[in-house]
Amino acid sequence: MSNGVGQPARRSTRARSLIWQALESTDRFLSAQALHEVLSDRGEDVGLATVYRALQMFADDGDVDCLRDSDGEMLYRKCLRDAHHHHLICRRCGRTREVEGAGIETWADEVANHHGFSNVTHTFELYGVCGECQAAN
Known part of the structure; x- marks a missing residue:
């Protein structure tokens, strides 16, 4: 877990470590409630x-x-990557892959420049059905 650039080191706690371990155990996006359920199922209070x-701290x-x-x-x-990236997400099972999108980056810069914007950020997510879910049908 990083401390962010220029931020003071955060005190590690048992709860944060357990939450981090739960995040490390999956390649899917989880809600806070689902993550809480994973921890409860493991017998963690x-x-x-x-x-x-x-x-929120991890996101910050x-x-x-x-x-x-x-x-x-x-x-x-x-x-899984330190660099800017996008996601390809299965609508059925939630399996996620991190993907690069050089064309998207170029397009975003062109649109921002055309409209006189600077310092623009963006997110781009692709949703589909993964091969395993397709095979299950």
Whole structure:
């Protein structure tokens, strides 16, 4: 877990370590509630509010990727890459792959420049059905 650039080191706690371990054990995006359920199933006594706070801290530090699902719920996943990237996500099982998108980056820069914007950030997620889910049908 990084401490972010220019930020003071954060005190490690048992709960944060357990939450981090749960994030490391999956390649899927999880809601705070789902992550809390994983911890409960493992017999760990970590409060839901603690899970939310830890996930926000990890997101602020750039250690987790965040996205909203179709219902607007925030989902979290441990970052596998330090560099900017995008996600390809299975609509059925939630399996996620990190992907690069040089064409998207070029397009975003061109659109921003055309409209006189600078310092633009973006997210881009692709949703589909993975090969394993397709084979299951």
